[in-house]
Amino acid sequence: MSLVKLNIKGISYSQTQNGAYALILNEVDGDRKLPIVIGAFEAQSIAIALEKEIRPPRPLTHDLFKNFADRFDIVVKQVIIHKLVDGVFYSSLICERDKIEEIIDARTSDAIALALRFDAPIFTYKNILDKAGIYLKVNPKKDEEDELQDSILVDDLIANELEPNAPRENYKGKTLEELHNLLDEAVSNEDYEAAAHIRDEISKR
Secondary structure: OOEEEEEEEEEEEOHHHOOOEEEEEEEOOOOEEEEEEEOHHHHHHHHHHHOOOOOOOOOOHHHHHHHHHHHOOOEEEEEEEEEEEOOEEEEEEEEEEOOEEEEEEEEHHHHHHHHHHHOOOEEEEHHHHHHHOEEOOOOHHHHHHHHHHHHHHHHHHHHOOOOOOOOOOOOOOOOHHHHHHHHHHHHHOOOHHHHHHHHHHHHHO
16 A cells, blocks of 8 residues: 655644644645544644744653653654544554664554654555545635644644543434535535544444
């Protein structure tokens, strides 16, 4: 199976939904986005890592792992999102020490927080992106607004400790056709966290 390289588009949330977060990964050589719902702590850790000049007064858990790895000459070479089951993404850290490679299972949010700290590339398999990727229409003006919103979000995450939020709507009673319509609507509204929940419900069917 071929690997597809991803980069981090940003972290999305709606101020009206009590801190529901979606990490948005972008296909490097394509237009698809991969939204992954994450917790508040991981969102804060990723946001701090994205802002290179910001250092917390004491190391966060992911910073501690990085310091530990540096001390023992362990390097995270890459992160691979290798499986999607019932809406849950599974990832692996590809590590190296003394030219010996090891593979370690990790939650995707933790793996990406560490990838940022090690400057390691992030990959997924093509079949996962085919299944869970979302196409968005290109709108340069909207992209600029998104970048501004992402920068505001980073400041909010660093300044506040917010609680993660469960899906705001129960999609189990919806038909597949209704779910696909809701997914199209969520994508059009750039509502990534809702799109991720709807996509996960479709995948379960």
